[in-house]
Amino acid sequence: MTSDDIERTGAVRQPDSAGAIGAGPGGAAEDDAPPRRRAVLGAVLGAATVGAAGAGTIASARAAGSTAAEDSTPAGTGAASDDTAPGRFRDQVVLITGATSGIGEATARAFAAEGAKVSFCGRRTELGRKVESEIRAAGGDATYLRADVRVPEQVKKFVDDTVRIYGRIDVAFNNAGITRTAPLHELDLETWEDVHRTNARGVFLSIKYQVPHMLRTGGGVIICTSSGSVRPAGTAYTASKHAIDGIIKTAALDYGTRGIRVNAILPGTTDTALVRLEGISDEQWEEFKEAWGPLNVDGMERLATPEEIARSVVSLAQADAFSFMTGSTVYVAGGPHGGGKMHMPEGFS
Numbered sequence: 001m002t003s004d005d006i007e008r009t010g011a012v013r014q015p016d017s018a019g020a021i022g023a024g025p026g027g028a029a030e031d032d033a034p035p036r037r038r039a040v041l042g043a044v045l046g047a048a049t050v051g052a053a054g055a056g057t058i059a060s061a062r063a064a065g066s067t068a069a070e071d072s073t074p075a076g077t078g079a080a081s082d083d084t085a086p087g088r089f090r091d092q093v094v095l096i097t098g099a100t101s102g103i104g105e106a107t108a109r110a111f112a113a114e115g116a117k118v119s120f121c122g123r124r125t126e127l128g129r130k131v132e133s134e135i136r137a138a139g140g141d142a143t144y145l146r147a148d149v150r151v152p153e154q155v156k157k158f159v160d161d162t163v164r165i166y167g168r169i170d171v172a173f174n175n176a177g178i179t180r181t182a183p184l185h186e187l188d189l190e191t192w193e194d195v196h197r198t199n200a201r202g203v204f205l206s207i208k209y210q211v212p213h214m215l216r217t218g219g220g221v222i223i224c225t226s227s228g229s230v231r232p233a234g235t236a237y238t239a240s241k242h243a244i245d246g247i248i249k250t251a252a253l254d255y256g257t258r259g260i261r262v263n264a265i266l267p268g269t270t271d272t273a274l275v276r277l278e279g280i281s282d283e284q285w286e287e288f289k290e291a292w293g294p295l296n297v298d299g300m301e302r303l304a305t306p307e308e309i310a311r312s313v314v315s316l317a318q319a320d321a322f323s324f325m326t327g328s329t330v331y332v333a334g335g336p337h338g339g340g341k342m343h344m345p346e347g348f349s
């Protein structure tokens, strides 16, 4: 079974409070479930794909600007020192993995609104082009480059093409991620490996290919998307996200004296496709969220919006605000527990 097969056969894509919410393949298909629950179970069992996966090369590079000037300005220093002013990232280059939807998409829009030149990837070409054209229509500068973070050659090409198009990388937001759920003994090796190839190895590869460009231009800022999810049936996801902690801490040691700050952001449950049970109606989703917040988000008792997380990423990337922060994970979780507490609301599974 290949990675693509896993996605097509849909080893269940489920919420993540900072990780996945729903039941995994081990979740029962009870015939006596109430209608709402049946809908949810149907969605759970009906397979969840995370977009059209597959090999394929990076497509659609913007032809223009392939020889963008390089300069010796220390990267990630922030174009403006006033951190409330619009255009804080004017003329800086921001690379984002996994920005065809959710947190990454919102972050691409937020950086572009701050004047950054944004290069982003994801596998769903149609969505990528849509995000790209909407950012451009709003007056921003963005380029979608199709890349699958599980494939080393594609990650390298995405990073190198970004530099070819925009000249440098000041900020990298390594955000692409998937979730799959199953009790540990029912978790098949292919699923475990696919989650790790995406969430952990994908981050490793991204940093590996980003760093040489940042060293060449004097430094930069790297932010990775972590998760505080610790829940039953969450072995693959939780382990893969905990790996990010190790990666950012050791990378911070490798590059601390060389101008590259490496941190992680840890969002609490955020209202994105990753956490929405498939097949659920908008009304059911609103009910779910209303119940989920008080049950699981100690503190604010609600889910975050992708835009809230995006604003935090943009702030964190500012060198003038966080010049002494590296190797840290920043909780943006609506409460102190970062989504570790995860109880399924009654009527949902």
Ligand SMILES: NC(=O)c1ccc[n+]([C@@H]2O[C@H](COP(=O)([O-])OP(=O)(O)OC[C@H]3O[C@@H](n4cnc5c(N)ncnc54)[C@H](OP(=O)(O)O)[C@@H]3O)[C@@H](O)[C@H]2O)c1
Pocket: 016, 017, 018, 019, 050, 051, 052, 097, 098, 099, 100, 101, 102, 103, 104, 105, 121, 122, 123, 124, 125, 127, 147, 148, 149, 150, 175, 176, 177, 178, 198, 225, 226, 227, 228, 266, 267, 268, 269, 270, 271, 272, 273, 274, 275
């Ligand atoms: N939502 C939450 O509650 C929450 C909480 C904590 C952490 N997180 C983390 O936040 C990140 C973003 O998730 P989200 O909630 O915004 O969900 P999402 O809307 O599903 O976004 C996931 C993004 O990752 C991309 N992606 C997945 N596999 C990829 C691959 N192999 N290659 C390239 N891109 C890939 C997806 O693009 P394609 O499908 O087009 O490839 C998509 O753009 C993930 O790392 C997730 O673990 C989410």
